Amino acid sequence: MKPKPIPTSQPCHSFACAIQDCLTKNSYQEERCRDQIIALYKCCDLFYQENGRDARTPSCPRPDLLKLKLQQYGLM
Numbered sequence: 720m721k722p723k724p725i726p727t728s729q730p731c732h733s734f735a736c737a738i739q740d741c742l743t744k745n746s747y748q749e750e751r752c753r754d755q756i757i758a759l760y761k762c763c764d765l766f767y768q769e770n771g772r773d774a775r776t777p778s779c780p781r782p783d784l785l786k787l788k789l790q791q792y793g794l795m
Contacts, residue, residue: 734759735778
């Protein structure tokens, strides 16, 4: 599932909120929210591709950490 760019002042915010909702509904069992986490990371990857590595948004980890997370999830 490829995330769509979000025209907002806080890119990827809705994906971060979806993770919080999922964690709350699933007693904070991260493995049950894998799809939401991956969707956020994909959104953040797209955000950095479009805006550069120096861009920032509160919903995304910094590019170096995002790269590590994408590798851990087998997405790179």
